[in-house]
Amino acid sequence: MASYKPTKIPVYPKLGEKVTQDTLYWKNYKAPVQIKEFGSVTHIDFSPVAPHNFAVTAFTRIHIYGPFSQEPIKAFTRFKDTAYSGRFRSDGQLLVAGCEDSVVRLFDVNGKVALRMFKGHTKAVHVTDFTSDRYQIVTGSDDYTCRLWDIPNATELTSYQEHTDYIRCGVTSKLNRDLFITGSYDHTLKLFDARVDKSVMTMNHGQPVESVLLYHSEGLLVSAGGRYVKVWDLLKGGQPLVSLRNHHKTVTCLCLSSSGQRLLSASLDRHVKVYNTTNYKVVHNFDYASSILSLALAPEDETLTVGMTNGILSIKHRKSPEESNEQSGQHRRRPAYRVFVKGKNYIPKQDDYLVSKHVKQHLAKYDKYLKHFNVTKALDAAMESWTRRRNPEIPVAVIKELDRRGTLKNALAGRDEKQKLG
Known part of the structure; x- marks a missing residue:
């Protein structure tokens, strides 16, 4: 009687992760270094000048870390309440920050005590930034106003009260010292020109705006709020170009790669998405352990830093070419079990007597x-x-x-x- 032939199970090709240039590029980071801060990490900013230290704003202090330091090399703790939006000036010498007590403080990076204190807001200041000429500061507050300040005289130059809710994000133009943009919980984005006494452009995001970002050319503006990331064409009067909905919780922060060809967004859903800026498709994704509040990339994308609600600062450093080559060489090593399959491929010669072993089915x-x-x-x-x-x-x-x-x-x-x- 013929033996039973088992049912033939077809083998289908498995769909693995598609390996692209983006996958290789964004996976080329070492295991993250995690640092515990005193509270939620609400803002991270890299110094534009070498060695590209970065300022981390968390709770009532701002810590400055070196590129590879795991302890702060500098700390600014002269805040009476929660600090916000610690940002470097373009020369890396000064740092400005807002505070829950409504006072804006200006620090020398090499000092400890505030050089200037700007008083005029009546509620918490969540937005601070330097203008491109380095001599003025733009601020945005929960009192619905955004203000322009003169650094040498520590005086207020202009005040705008057009928003009808908290101003929680803003960015200044790097090409024109008079232009800046604010985003508010009243769902609007407003472009201001310091030479005019009112806003020159208004865009409706449709959700409370959490973050804004200008492209390097400054022809396009990106806004984040709710689950949406939206791109606006400023050269066409703020016309909406793209609306992205790849997160399933509020998007809290935005970032551009050094080349400007990749846009990063981070959310309370614990994910960082990387978009191709030509077609706005997601090309990579990072997962984190907790909800993300802040995100920053070092020049040349050498370091990726993420701040979370649980007070953890995650720092990923890019691998050097030697480390990348060493790792790829490890993948090419022969399997350790080769001794057990020795002779498996031996082909019997013409005069050999072959004894086949009965294999139990x-x-x-x-x-x-x-x-x-x-x-x-x-x-x-x-x-x-x-x-x-x-x-x-x-x-x-x-x-x-x-x-x-x-x-x-x-x-x-x-x-x-x-x-x-x-």
Whole structure:
């Protein structure tokens, strides 16, 4: 009697992760260094000048870290309440920050005490930035106003009160000292020109605005709020170009890569998405352990820093070419078990006497039932939940075999559409 031939299970190609240039580029970071701050990390800013130290704003202090330091090399702690938006000037010499107590403080990076204190806001100041000429500061506050300040005289130059809710984000033009943009919880973005006494452009994001970003050319503006990231064309009067909805919780911060060809967004859903700025498709994704409040990239994308609600600062450093080559060399090493398969590929010569070892046939559960023509139990065995989840090709192959034998109706007999198989 001929031996039973087991059911042939087809092998389907597995869909793995598509490896692209973006995958290789954004995965080329070392394991993250994690530093515990005193509170939620609300803002991170890299110094534009080498060695590109970065300022981390968390709770009532601002810590400055070196590129590879795991301890702060400088700390500004002269805040009476929660500090916000610690930013470097373009020469890296000064740092400005807002505070819950409504006072804006200007620090020398090499000093400790505030050089200037700007008083005029009546509520918390969440937005601070330097203008491109380095001599003025733009601020935005929960008192619905944004103001322009003169640094040498520590005086207020202009005040705008056009928003009808908290101003929580803003950015200044790097090409024109008079232009700056603010985003508010009243859902609007406003472009201001310091030479005019009112805003020159208004865009409606449709959600409370959490973050704004200007492209390097400053022709495009990106806003984040709610689950949406939107791109606006400033050269066409603030016309909306793209609306992205790739996060499933509020998007809190935005960032551009050094080349300007990749846009990064981070959210309370614990993900950082990387978009191609030509078609705005997601090309990579980072996962983190907690909700993200702040995000920054060092020049040349050498360091990726993320601040979270649980007070953890995550720092990823790019691998050097030597480390990348070393790792790829490790992948090419031969498997350690090669000694156990020695002789497997040996081809017998013409005069060799070949002794074949009898291999005992082990049948799967469904094959054992099929061998004894118990088609109902064979189908039940193939449709067990564990088998369905791990190897969905097995139930398909068994059903095809039953159909080939003409016994599929018998295997399904006595069942109804509500009965669960397996």
